[in-house]
Structures are given as structure tokens and as C-alpha cells.
Amino acid sequence: MTGKPDQSVTKSDRIVISVDAMGGDAGPAVVVAGLAMSAKKNPQLGFLLHGPAEELAQLVAKRRILDGRVEIRDSQKVVTMDDKPSQVMRNGKGTSMWSTLDAVNKGEAAGAVSCGNTGALMALSMLRLRKMPGVNRPAIAILWPSRNPQGFNVMLDVGADVRADAQDLLQYALMGTSYVRNSMNIRRPRVGLLNVGTEAHKGHAELKEAHTLIAAQAEKADYEFVGFVEGSDIPGDAVDLIVTDGFTGNVAIKTGEGTASMLRTTLREAFEYSVLSRIAAILAYTSLSRLAKRIDPRRVNGGVFLGLNGTVVKSHGGADATGISAAVKLAFLLAEQGFAEKLAARVASVVELTQNDADPQDAEHPTK
Amino acid sequence: MTGKPDQSVTKSDRIVISVDAMGGDAGPAVVVAGLAMSAKKNPQLGFLLHGPAEELAQLVAKRRILDGRVEIRDSQKVVTMDDKPSQVMRNGKGTSMWSTLDAVNKGEAAGAVSCGNTGALMALSMLRLRKMPGVNRPAIAILWPSRNPQGFNVMLDVGADVRADAQDLLQYALMGTSYVRNSMNIRRPRVGLLNVGTEAHKGHAELKEAHTLIAAQAEKADYEFVGFVEGSDIPGDAVDLIVTDGFTGNVAIKTGEGTASMLRTTLREAFEYSVLSRIAAILAYTSLSRLAKRIDPRRVNGGVFLGLNGTVVKSHGGADATGISAAVKLAFLLAEQGFAEKLAARVASVVELTQNDADPQDAEHPTK
Incomplete structure (x- = not known):
């Protein structure tokens, strides 16, 4: 319970992830079960775990694999799914979420994971970690199953902020490019700007302006700008990165998730329909498992907050141990690669690049 | 080739649909094949078919079922997928699309079907059919496979206009309610307003304003207002009607379509993977066919333009004969029920209801 992590956690080969045990739909037992899965797969991992110390100590004690690899930080207050971000910004101190982020801020952990309330997590992240110099609006980037060889595309913003002007969209393109490069090892990512059609005359005025800005930085920032893309390109293979405002991105991923979930239910019903189809399901078990794994939303669990001084991974509120x-694996990978530092360097270089091109009229588009 | 349909088409038990033979990706042969399918299933149907007369006459002559049920209207010009709506508004006269809509305007047909360029079709529809009194922005409504007993939800706007203010969203709720009632026989539709969360404090200011307006009209206009819904509710069973602006709606349906299409490909690959899975696919054939039919986008082909003086069904540009x-079936059903007249009556009654409540500040939100 001291301010410093104990020696077993911080020995030099360990990468420590700060984890919020509270705020998820399934409670802290599932979070601890998830840490045990991660610890088993990856001996390099250590954890700071935040929440009611007594309850957490009991849960951790049951998992031998976590012996000496988890330091518990007591916090009795919890941010709930119903708390408004504005309330949390005023009264969030002392919550497990606050404590989780504070450890990253103090350099005690290389990244944070929470499955709590997204709006509150972003608000507290901005308060504790602060925006990276040169970033106006941080964004949430997610992975989406796609037809690309890497199996996933990245999309941002999916809900950090419902507004985004042309300059914000340019920053999303730059931060997203850096994320794709580091998480997928694609040297020159292909970037698309989400619109209602691929023709240049379509969409809002802000989008046309963003199109110009993003096109202009492509060479210097080393990405390929494909131009406008449509919703159907989010799971497609035309681009690696989809840039959009948080409102549109949030609706798009939830529509995609809902559609995929409806199809899974319908598929299950189809196989349970008759004796013959049940036999078929048994025969097809391996193939269907492979399919299920490919489209399993748990495998891509983890929205990454980009544009802050530190890595924060937002896990789905309904996440199970898997x-x-x-989400822990993602935080580890990004920490291992020094992603936060690379992103900061990238943004800093672009702030220099763009400060002469900045359009003062942007201030006239405060809302989408 | 005269201005009047011939007697075989207009005999009293026929409902005539005006069909644009041109503008689809697959060309007029597929359109004529689709009419033949419709004509076979429904003896009440007659057609006005618009495009190059000589080519169409040859195609129609090959289908005996169409004998005496198709009148061809010659037009040599075609609106292409690349034409901008603004160009088409200036130079659209003489195109097959113009001619298709003109027949509805003159009362020669009970509805129009086109698989051409959506933006151009809406622009010409507004020019030829005019907006219904009291409607500011017409909208495109589509059917989306859902968990509801009726199998589908309605969503609008999906791309008629990228902007929509609070008053527009209220009109969408009213027009959409009327469409759900007439196409699905649901007396008191449940209406949801699309947002990034269900909590009252989320989203743009315009959405909160629209929330208030739509809630206020629920009782008089006889719908149940569920409040804010999320993307995952589009294929869900919480509401029958989803109201949103054309930008968000368009991105959402294309994301859903793209995700469903990726899943279908992945499923097919899973079944082709091994001998065992191929045998399973044969055994599961009936169940999989039932699934495929349930989620077949061709079965729900047809966006309906709401808010015009006449029924226009936009078929997908890549539609096949099915x-x-x-799309023809949808135009027929709506014509048979006198939907255009019912919708006009509904909008007129609401214009009366709301004209005292109208908020003059709406003019301050020109975008989104």
C-alpha cells in the first residue's frame, strides 16, 4: 500500500501495467482472472491493481500465477457507468480510475487499462496525463476486423469527442498513422477519410477542408492518402486507417458490432434448427471455431486513447477475462515499443510542419 | 411512344410502376429481367419503362410474361454514377431518370423505381415531384434486418441530405412513423433517435433539441418515443424506427453492409476449408439457405424517398434481377395502400400541430 511498487514487480525485465479493477460490468473477479491469463502467457508482465484492497487481495491470492507480480493500490471509490464526465472531473479523486491513471502519470507504470465508463476515463486521462503538446482533441482508436492481410483496420475517433474540425481530423490521421505503424508494422499506412461517397464533391465543407489538409501532409508524414472512403471500407482492404469524427465513428462501430452480433445469433439458430443441421454443426466445428475466433470481438478488445502523455487502453465494459x-496485451505491446514517445515525436514534428499552413478560419467551425 | 400509356397497361385492375431502365451497374437487361420476375409473381403489375426504345424493345420482347404489360418511353440520355446532382438539375431533361419521374408527376404511374445515382435521383425528384407542403428536407428510408418480430427496422435519413437540424429530425420521425405503420402494419411504432449513448447528456446540442421536439409530439402523432438509441440498436429489437441525419445514417448502413458482407465471405471460406467442413456445408444447406435469405440484402432492396409528392424507390446501383x-414490389405495396396520400395527410396535420411550437433559434444551426 505504499506509493512505490515493490521490488518483485519492478525488476528490470518487467513491464508494469496499471489496471483499474473496478467499473466493468462483471466486477473485479473477472479483471483478476484476465490478469492471470495474461501473466501466464507473458512472464514479462507485472501489474499495479487499483480498487478496494481487501477484496482485491482475496481475489489475487487465489491465483498462484499472480504471486509477486501484482501490487494492490487501495481506493474505495468507484466511477460507475452512470457518472457524468463533468462530475468525475470534479469528484474523481480517490477513485480506482484516478489511481490507475495517476500511476502512469508518476511513471510507475508503462500504461493503463480500464473497462470503466469511457467518457469518465477520457476526462480523467486528460486531467491526469494532460494532452500531448500540439494535440487539440485526443481520440480513441480501435481495431476492426477487415479483409486486409493484417486482419484488422484501425479507425479513429470512435467517441472521445463528438466534434472534430478539419485540423483535428488531420491530427487523427497523423496519430493513427503512428499507431498503425507501431501496432501492425506497416511502414506506409494507407489512410482514408470517412464520408458518404468517394467523389470529391460529397459531404460537409469541413470534410473537404480536411481532405486538402491530409493530402498535403501525406508525403512529409509518410502515409498514402487514399481520399474519401465509405462505411463499407471500414471492414475492407482499401485502407489501413479510417479517419472520422467521434460521433460518426462511434455510431459506425456500434452498428457494425450490432450487425455482427445479430448474424452470429442467426447463424446459431440456423444450426440448431434441425437434426441434420445439428450434425452439420458438429462436423463444421473446427471451421466454425476458426470463423468465431476471427470475428471474436474479445480478441480486438481495447480502444487506445491517442494524444495524451501516456498510454491508456479502454477495455469494453462487458469484457470477460479473455x-x-x-486489452492488457495491447497495453504491453505499445509500452514495449515505446509507442507514447514515438507518437509524441511524430506530433511534435507535424506541429512544426503545419504551423505555417494552419487556416485561421477553422475557428469558424466549432461544431461539425 | 406517345405521352399516354396504352390500354393494356392501364386497365383498371393494374397498378403501373414507372421504371428507369438505365443507370444501374448491370445495365437494362437486368432491369428487364427483374420486371419479368415481378410480373410473374404479381398479375396486377404494369410498367412504364424508360430508356433507349430500340434496345429496351428487344429486351422486353424476349420475356413473354411482359407481353402487353410494358410501355416503353424513349429517352436517349442517361444519368451516370459520376454525374453531379447540380449538373443533373441543369441538364437532366431528356434522361431516362427524368422521364421516369415525370410519369409519376403526370399521374401516369403510381410510383417510380430507379437504380441510378442517388444524389441525382433525389435532385430530379425534388425538381419534378416537389417537396410535400410542410417538408423542409426529404429523406431516404431503408429497411434493415433486425431482431424484431417483423424482421426489419426502418432507418432514415440514410443519405438524402448530409445535414439535418432538430426540426428536420422531428419531420423524419413523423414521416418514418407513417412509413413503418403502412409498410409493416405496426400501429404505434417505437421511435429512437440515434446518438453515441442513451444518456440524456450525450451528443450534439441539436440532438438534445430534437429529443425534446420528438418527445413532445409522441402522443399526438401516435408513436412511442424510446429516446436516444445507439448504433447497436439499428439491428436490435428496442425500436422499430431509427431517426438520424443523412451523413450518420449513410455511414452506418454502409458499415453494417460491409461487416455483413465480410462475415459472409469468412463463413464461406470456413466451409470450404476442409473435406469435413464441405460435408457439413452440404448437411447444413437448408439451414444456411434460410440464414442467407434472412440476411440477403437483395430482399430489402429499396430506399424510399419520403417527403415528396409521389413515391420514389431507389434501388441499389448494383442490384440484380432479384x-x-x-424494389418494384415495395413501390407496388406503397401504391396499393395509398401511402403517398396518407403521408401527406400526416405531415399536414403535424405542420398544424407544430407551427406554434416552432423554435426560431433553429436557423442558428445551419449545419448538422
């Missing part, structure tokens, strides 16, 4: 483990 | 036939 989902938590996926 | 898709064209589905």
Missing part, C-alpha cells in the same frame, strides 16, 4: 487479457 | 424485383 477481453481483459487482450 | 433486387430490382424487390
